[in-house]
Amino acid sequence: MKFTQISDIGEFGLINRIKSNTKIINKETICGIGDDAAILNYSSGMHTLISTDMMVENIHFDLAYTPLKHLGYKAVVANVSDICAMNGVSKHIAISLAISSKYTVEAIDELYEGIWAACSQYQVDLVGGNITSSLHGMVIAATVTGIVQTGRAAMRGGAKQHDLICVTGDLGGAYVGLQILKREKSVFISNPDMQPELDDKEYVLQRQLKPEARNDIVSALLSNNILPTSMIDISDGLASELFHLCTSSGTGCSIYDQKIPMDPLMVQAAEELNLSAMTCALHGGEDYELLFTVSQSDYEKVQNVSDISVIGYMTSAAEGLKLITKANESIPLQAQGWVHF
Amino acid sequence: MKFTQISDIGEFGLINRIKSNTKIINKETICGIGDDAAILNYSSGMHTLISTDMMVENIHFDLAYTPLKHLGYKAVVANVSDICAMNGVSKHIAISLAISSKYTVEAIDELYEGIWAACSQYQVDLVGGNITSSLHGMVIAATVTGIVQTGRAAMRGGAKQHDLICVTGDLGGAYVGLQILKREKSVFISNPDMQPELDDKEYVLQRQLKPEARNDIVSALLSNNILPTSMIDISDGLASELFHLCTSSGTGCSIYDQKIPMDPLMVQAAEELNLSAMTCALHGGEDYELLFTVSQSDYEKVQNVSDISVIGYMTSAAEGLKLITKANESIPLQAQGWVHF
Numbered sequence: 082m083k084f085t086q087i088s089d090i091g092e093f094g095l096i097n098r099i100k101s102n103t104k105i106i107n108k109e110t111i112c113g114i115g116d117d118a119a120i121l122n123y124s125s126g127m128h129t130l131i132s133t134d135m136m137v138e139n140i141h142f143d144l145a146y147t148p149l150k151h152l153g154y155k156a157v158v159a160n161v162s163d164i165c166a167m168n169g170v171s172k173h174i175a176i177s178l179a180i181s182s183k184y185t186v187e188a189i190d191e192l193y194e195g196i197w198a199a200c201s202q203y204q205v206d207l208v209g210g211n212i213t214s215s216l217h218g219m220v221i222a223a224t225v226t227g228i229v230q231t232g233r234a235a236m237r238g239g240a241k242q243h244d245l246i247c248v249t250g251d252l253g254g255a256y257v258g259l260q261i262l263k264r265e266k267s268v269f270i271s272n273p274d275m276q277p278e279l280d281d282k283e284y285v286l287q288r289q290l291k292p293e294a295r296n297d298i299v300s301a302l303l304s305n306n307i308l309p310t311s312m313i314d315i316s317d318g319l320a321s322e323l324f325h326l327c328t329s330s331g332t333g334c335s336i337y338d339q340k341i342p343m344d345p346l347m348v349q350a351a352e353e354l355n356l357s358a359m360t361c362a363l364h365g366g367e368d369y370e371l372l373f374t375v376s377q378s379d380y381e382k383v384q385n386v387s388d389i390s391v392i393g394y395m396t397s398a399a400e401g402l403k404l405i406t407k408a409n410e411s412i413p414l415q416a417q418g419w420v421h422f
Numbered sequence: 423m424k425f426t427q428i429s430d431i432g433e434f435g436l437i438n439r440i441k442s443n444t445k446i447i448n449k450e451t452i453c454g455i456g457d458d459a460a461i462l463n464y465s466s467g468m469h470t471l472i473s474t475d476m477m478v479e480n481i482h483f484d485l486a487y488t489p490l491k492h493l494g495y496k497a498v499v500a501n502v503s504d505i506c507a508m509n510g511v512s513k514h515i516a517i518s519l520a521i522s523s524k525y526t527v528e529a530i531d532e533l534y535e536g537i538w539a540a541c542s543q544y545q546v547d548l549v550g551g552n553i554t555s556s557l558h559g560m561v562i563a564a565t566v567t568g569i570v571q572t573g574r575a576a577m578r579g580g581a582k583q584h585d586l587i588c589v590t591g592d593l594g595g596a597y598v599g600l601q602i603l604k605r606e607k608s609v610f611i612s613n614p615d616m617q618p619e620l621d622d623k624e625y626v627l628q629r630q631l632k633p634e635a636r637n638d639i640v641s642a643l644l645s646n647n648i649l650p651t652s653m654i655d656i657s658d659g660l661a662s663e664l665f666h667l668c669t670s671s672g673t674g675c676s677i678y679d680q681k682i683p684m685d686p687l688m689v690q691a692a693e694e695l696n697l698s699a700m701t702c703a704l705h706g707g708e709d710y711e712l713l714f715t716v717s718q719s720d721y722e723k724v725q726n727v728s729d730i731s732v733i734g735y736m737t738s739a740a741e742g743l744k745l746i747t748k749a750n751e752s753i754p755l756q757a758q759g760w761v762h763f
Contacts, residue, residue: 111469115670116577117507117654118473120570125466128452131549132459133565135518137556166458177476177563208472215478220556222518222563224474229461236457313458329456 085186095186095212099193103207107172109228110206119208121173127228132163138218146262149188151290152221153195159316160225161203162294162369166314167236169229170299173208174200177222179215203296233303235312235373238329244310244374244395246334249298249388251342252319253358256365257350258282258289264354284346292369301386312373318364322372323402324416330374333400336393336414339407363404363414426527436527436553440534444548450513451547460549462514468569473504479559487603490529492631493562494536500657501566502544503635503710507655508577510570511640515541516550520561544637574644576653576714579670585651585715585736587675590639590729592683593660594699597706598691599623599630605695625687633710642727653714659705663713664743665757671715674741677734677755680748704745704755 087095100114111120123129134156136142142152157174164171176196180189200207205225265277279286294314302309311330313322319341327334343362351358374395375383383389393405402414428436441455452461464470475497477483483493498515505512517537521530541548546566606618620627635655643650652671654663660682668675684703692699715736716724724730734746743755 112575112577116579117504118471118510118566118568120508120575120577121470121472122572123464123470129462129464129470129567130459131462131514131516131565131567133516133518133550133552133563135520135552135554135561135563137520137554137561139557140520140555163458167461169459173472175472175474175565177474179476179478179481179561209474211474211476213476213478214481215561216480217558220476220478220520220561220563222474222476222561224472224516224565225459226470226472226567227459231463234453234461236453236461238457 087180087184087186087189090186092212095189102193103197105206106204107206109172110208113206113208114210119173119175121226123228126231128231128234130164130167130169130227130229131224132160133222133224134160134163136221138220145266147290149191150195153192154199154291156221156223157196157199157203157205158292158294158369160223161205161296162314162316164225164227165295165299165371166312167229167234168299168302168309168312169227169234170296171203171205171225171227174205174223174225175209176207177211179213179220181215181218184219203294233308235309237311237313237326240311240326240330240332240374240395241376242332242395242397244376245380245383245391246336246372246374246393246395247383247389247391248319248342248370248372249295250368250370251344251347252315252368252370253343253351253361253365254285254288254347255292255367256361257347257354257356258285260354260356261285261350262289281346282350284344285350288368292367294369295371298371298386298388305382305386307375307379307382309373309375312371315368315370315372317366319372320363320414321416323414326372326374327398327402330395331398333396333398333402334393335396335403335405337405340390340392342390428521428525428527428530431527433553436530443534444538446547447545448513448547451549454547454549455551460514460516462567464569467572469572469575471505471508471510471568471570472565473501474563474565475501475504477562479561484607486607488631490532491536494533495540495632497562497564498537498540498544498546499633499635499710501564502546502637503655503657505566505568506636506640506712507653508570508575509640509643509650509653510568510575511637512544512546512566512568514549515546515564515566517548518552518563520554520556522556522559525560544635574649576650578652578654578667581652581667581671581673581715581736582717583673583736583738585717586721586724586732587677587713587715587734587736588724588730588732589660589683589711589713590636591709591711592685592688593656593709593711594684594692594702594706595626595629595688596633596708597702598688598695598697599626601695601697602626602691603630622687623691625685626691629709633708635710636712639712639727639729646723646727648716648720648723650714650716653712656709656711656713658707660713661704661755662757664755667713667715668739668743671736672739674737674739674743675734676737676744676746678746681731681733683731
């Protein structure tokens with residue numbers, strides 16, 4: 082296979098290559114890539130949502146075990162998930178890249194294959210961006226915009242005491258998947274001839290390498306006429322996100338360890354790694370599930386939506402954040418989260 | 423002066439520090455920094471504009487001669503200028519930062535002093551962002567959103583043959599300012615005791631270090647009922663931007679070297695550096711002036727607006743891009759622009 086240096090086609094050549102392969106889906110897109118700004122037509126009765134995120138090579142991703150296509154997919158998903166967390170629908174994304182000279186045109190093509198796949202999955206139009214050189218590695222900055230019906234945005238600070246705490250899907254898988262990838266990398270470094278041991282690990286590896294955003298839940302909440310009182314997506318771990326909801330809402334919370342959704346394949350993989358599955362579910366990041374609260378009167382409506390677990394309830398701020406065990410012990414919940422600095 | 427490590431206050435501490443010092447000006451801002459996404463209320467009858475940009479340390483800026491406050495100011499201006507280039511008004515900005523451990527909290531405060539100053543100058547609300555660590559230096563990614571009345575967006579591709587080519591302000595200053603800063607840096611490296619020679623250089627240094635976006639022109643075009651047929655901002659140099667307008671519009675152009683606006687202080691500083699002032703005006707980037715076309719029937723209306731020069735006219739694509747000299751010679755115009763790769 083022949084590789085093309087980016088300097089062979091230049092910045093404009095690369096942008097044209099991306100532009101000509103980008104499909105526009107949404108009627109709201111008046112003008113996409115290629116002008117000074119994109120032009121969007123968001124209807125009245127809607128609020129505009131905007132969220133931005135940055136991923137830095139060797140801080141947020143390691144290309145030793147992250148295929149570029151998966152990286153591109155995840156960059157879009159992480160942003161779409163932030164719009165889900167506002168109870169909104171993503172419509173447009175702009176992606177800026179800084180890349181060092183080690184990246185070829187074919188590598189960037191692979192990254193965009195993943196970006197386009199996610200855009201298609203989530204019906205988001207890629208409408209802009211910027212490509213520049215860097216001296217070291219890759220930086221991906223994405224900004225997504227979306228819409229939410231006026232009055233339906235779910236913020237972090239709206240939960241009230243006694244509200245039910247709900248979580249979608251299952252937790253901890255992405256973290257355990259990452260630990261397996263790290264283990265395989267170090268095995269490979271010490272012995273490049275070793276075959277990777279990835280049997281039965283597809284589920285957690287997929288949770289790490291190809292996470293999904295919960296657009297389906299946002300749409301189910303709307304069709305079941307449920308308005309969350311507060312919402313956040315789980316990118317830094319359940320405990321850390323609960324801490325954000327409680328701090329913003331001025332509440333405490335109690336959650337039951339027995340209610341925290343865990344996939345048996347995650348539990349099994351965690352045990353093999355000598356990790357506590359519960360710790361992975363409480364503190365592992367990057368699952369991109371939704372954590373939200375509803376008033377108690379919505380309990381039955383929530384039961385109608387599949388893939389939602391009610392894990393506890395909001396309490397007074399004075400009660401703090403608590404994990405209640407099977408033995409009915411109450412343990413203070415620590416917000417660990419990711420420490421970037 | 424005591425310096426605080428970012429690890430002392432953490433990512434959330436730093437975000438709270440920024441959030442609590444950010445003032446919200448615009449009625450369109452429903453929710454700013456601190457949730458998963460910002461919530462904006464753009465009125466009907468308006469299109470939404472979005473543009474994004476990325477600046478990488480030692481590629482786009484050198485902290486040896488760029489004060490952090492100026493860098494923050496410029497990061498906002500470069501983005502606001504893209505919205506001006508669509509004939510729109512900027513309303514909101516999100517800024518993501520990747521920073522290595524060499525940056526202290528005080529350094530980030532300085533950067534934000536510049537960001538806030540520009541936000542205040544251009545009536546833009548800082549509504550989001552992201553702060554993460556990097557292994558090497560600083561990356562700033564900014565995304566600005568704005569509005570334009572439906573039907574008034576000025577794109578690159580709308581120019582017609584015979585349209586007049588207009589440029590705002592004067593050109594080449596930012597490039598000459600950069601050359602002076604580079605010269606002073608190398609003088610300083612070879613002899614740290616030398617005093618900088620910056621007499622009479624304030625103008626070009628300010629053009630480089632504290633550029634401004636032409637919101638005033640966008641508003642003058644509206645009040646004088648002028649609708650540009652195409653528009654772009656001059657970030658990569660006049661010749662390069664003309665190339666974009668002509669390529670997108672399917673035209674050629676002829677511009678007169680005598681009409682290209684140059685400030686006497688730029689000409690003088692260029693001569694001292696043994697640079698051709700005309701080359702600086704044609705190919706120097708980062709002036710953030712506007713380049714646009716209007717139909718000939720708007721000639722008188724354009725004359726009413728101060729700080730606009732008519733420098734030539736659009737021709738057929740077959741005629742190519744030409745510079746016409748004082749001696750009436752016609753020279754092909756080369757688009758150099760910045761080469762990032």
